[in-house]
Amino acid sequence: MFLNTLTPKFYVALTGTSSLISGLILIFEWWYFRKYGTSFIEQVSVSHLRPLLGGVDSSSPSNSNTSNGEADSNRQSVSECKVWRNPLNLFRGAEYNRYTWVTGREPLTYYDMNLSAQDHQTFFTCDSDHLRPADAIMQKAWRERNPQARISAAHEALELEDCATAYILLAEEEATTIMEAERLFKQALKAGESCYRRSQQLQHHGTQYEAQHRRDTNVLVYIKRRLAMCSRKLGRTREAVKMMRDLCVFQLMKEFPLLSMFNIHENLLESLLELQNYADVQAVLAKYDDISLPKSATICYTAALLKARAVSDKFSPEAASRRGLSTAEMNAVEAIHRAVEFNPHVPKYLLEMKSLILPPEHILKRGDSEAIAYAFFHLQHWKRVEGALNLLHCTWEGTFRMIPYPLEKGHLFYPYPICTETADRELLPTVFHEVSVYPKKELPFFILFTAGLCSFTAMLALLTHQFPELMGVFAKAFLSTLFAPLNFIMEKVESILPSSLWHQLTRI
16 A cells, blocks of 8 residues: 555655765765775675674684784884985986976975985984084074075085085085086095094093094995995996995994995995996895895895896797796796885886886885886896896786785785885875876776766666656667567567467466
8 A cells, every 4th residue: 555655756766865875875985995995895894794694703813813913014014114215316406406497397395305304414413513613504504494595504604614514515405517516525525534533533532422423424424425426427437336335344344323324235236237247236236135134126126137137138938938937037037026026116117118207315115216216227227138128028017916915915025015105195296297006006896886876876866857758768668679689589489389389388
């Protein structure tokens, strides 16, 4: 009786309400997926409904161990999201600013420059700076946001005395050529060595002198490293290699934790590759590509390049598919897979599938910023090795078959950190660069299906409410078209079967 009293408007209202609710669910599901990278309904089903329906008990010891493992992985991911100073960072005045003058684009983000300001305060200042007027001025200069104010403060400090950090600031920001920057760094070296010798004699007289000596050591290492980079940029590569080797030895002798932040061995690897001195490159890798030391794209991809160099000139995908991979080829492919797992963004830049930009002053290991910094300096070395890019092109995508869920479980490294995309968007100029995202987020089929069904139902409800007679005609035409093949088959069956047999079948 109740069903007979319902009017068509009730059904239209019911359809519209259900469409509205479905739309709200769809919007929430889409928002949750964009924010957390997973489906809310799928997560609830797996985490809460499966145990209730007879799945694994969440309180079991094995699951507890799994939770502890996941917590350890999460802690490792957080540590991997630490931002590092780019060992090969360019000069602001001679390179970054010239790019801005030519293109009108700012290659550095405010976040990146702010991190550099913090680094400079850590490297070049100490608690005893107020004792020397020039150092007191430079302590304020490193905190100054305006570039012109920093440069003016550096000139003011030099009027008082030869200040190494003032020369550093002018070489980094005021010099418009590498040669001019090198000249200023040489003046900084002379002043820095004098301060270093003085503080070295007084370092045991108290904590204040010890902090001053630590600061002077940082200044001296920074100056020598930048001088070596100037030599590398000006074509004096052998001279640069000698200076970098001396710095690596000095870094091992001194037990100052800040010196390890410079990662001078990465500068050395790049210079040795430029000289095509592959035996020395292998020797450096043997020292730094250790399981106990932090990895980088430079370490992993340089190791892959050396393995690829041994087989790439004769490698052929067709021949390899017929006879299989040799031991050397297998080692090269495994090295490439290891490198791609560590940083999956690099191959697209090396294969020139994505355009390069100037590298930032800070990088996030395993992120897009590190990939740009590596490819910017090392693409030429891959091109120089015949067949290396071809081998990379043929094999790099095979890495992803070994790690189908990279955010949950890795193969040779910890799971890929979730935080890389957010940090890279802060480090890279997103105005003219599209940040690479890994793994690529694709909308689940459930969301797409719900969106289509919800939209189609809402459209039908609206059209039925506005044009009931016309929609009735369309519905009849649609149903007749839908059942036309079935009616055709039934007619054929009736014409073939004897009427008596058909009569008996209908009675059954």
